[in-house]
Structures are given as structure tokens and as C-alpha cells.
Amino acid sequence: MRRIRLEALVPKADAAVVFERIRDFPRYADHTDAVREVRVERIDGDVLTSTWSVNFRNGLLCWRERDHIDGDAMHIAFAQIDGDFDRFDGSWQLAQVGEDVTVVFVAAFDLGMPSLAAIIDPIAERALREHTEAVLRGLLGEEIVFRPHRQPEEIRS
Structure with a gap:
């Protein structure tokens, strides 16, 4: 299983505004070619179900979460509720720090191909990181500052 952590600082921003932009999943497709489509299927209070279609290598990854x-x-x-990953879960956490907003994205995934994990997982990790950064730049502006990332982490489920 692979785990990534992406940390960013949005200078001179309001956390409530940043949060509203990040939770607007259908707009992600506007900011990277990797995301084909995100559909919000159902809203039930503070819980929603979304369906994702994402380009990966020469194919398509699809899931519901x-x-x-x-x-x-x-x-x-x-x-993830169902889809192409064996497991995909994570979180977004925002905080107002003075005039700035910190954004932390964490995700754990398992593509379910143990024999190819050493080859495929680093590619998937890099793609997820790059496309998440592109989405955040598009949603929040070019002023966003990404903290250097540590080496990808392998975790056992």
C-alpha cells in the first residue's frame, strides 16, 4: 500500500473560501487533463457520494467514493466504495494560520497488483501528487506554495 502527503500554504487567503473551492469536486476536471469527470451523485447532509473518472497511463481509472x-x-x-483500486482513501485538512491557509492532503492507495506494485505504485503516486498540485493551483491560484515532499511511504494494511 502506498501513502502520500501533500502540504501547501495559500498566502493571504480565507480558509472558508479555500474549503468551498476544494469541496467543489466537479471543478477539478477544469484544472487538469488527468481528471475526466467528477459527478456528485447524492448529497445527504454532510455526506456525499461522488463518481470519478481519471486518466492513468494509457487507460482510465474509475471509482465511487x-x-x-x-x-x-x-x-x-x-x-472508495467501489472501483478500480483495491483501496483508496484519505483526507483534506485546512487551517487558518494568521493571514494564510494551510492545506494538507493525505491519501492511501492500493492498486491491487502486488506483482507490479514496485513498478506501478511509484508512477501512480507521482501522478496523484502532480495532478493534485495542478488542481490546487487552478482552484487557488499560482501563489500557492507546496512544501517539499518526503519520499513516498509504504504502509501495511
Whole structure:
């Protein structure tokens, strides 16, 4: 299983505004060619179900996820319900720090191909990181500052 962490700082921003932009999943496709489409299927209070189609290498990854949105805590937790991953879950956490906003994205995934994991997982990790950064730049502006990332982490389920 692979785990990534992406940390960013949005200078001179309001956390509530940043949170609203990040939770607008259908707009992600406007900011990277990797995301083909995101459809919000159902909204039930602070829980929604979304369907994702994402370009990966020469194919397409598709999944449905359940998203728990907590606007007061500025936190979004997501977990795949069904789809192409064996496992895909994670979270977004935002915080107002003075005039700035910190954004932390964490995800764990398992593509379910143990014999190819050493080859495919680093490619998937890099793609997820790059496309998440592109989405955040598009949603929040070029002023966003990404903290250097550590080496990808392997975790055991």
C-alpha cells in the first residue's frame, strides 16, 4: 500500500473560501487533463457520494467514493466504495494560520497488483501528487506554495 502527503500554504487567503473551492469536486476536471469527470451523485447532509473518472497511463481509472465533509473543522474524509483500486482513501485538512491557509492532503492507495506494485505504485503516486498540485493551483491560484515532499511511504494494511 502506498501513502502520500501533500502540504501547501495559500498566502493571504480565507480558509472558508479555500474549503468551498476544494469541496467543489466537479471543478477539478477544469484544472487538469488527468481528471475526466467528477459527478456528485447524492448529497445527504454532510455526506456525499461522488463518481470519478481519471486518466492513468494509457487507460482510465474509475471509482465511487463516499465523502464526509465537516465544514466547521474544515476537513474532508473520503473512501472508495467501489472501483478500480483495491483501496483508496484519505483526507483534506485546512487551517487558518494568521493571514494564510494551510492545506494538507493525505491519501492511501492500493492498486491491487502486488506483482507490479514496485513498478506501478511509484508512477501512480507521482501522478496523484502532480495532478493534485495542478488542481490546487487552478482552484487557488499560482501563489500557492507546496512544501517539499518526503519520499513516498509504504504502509501495511
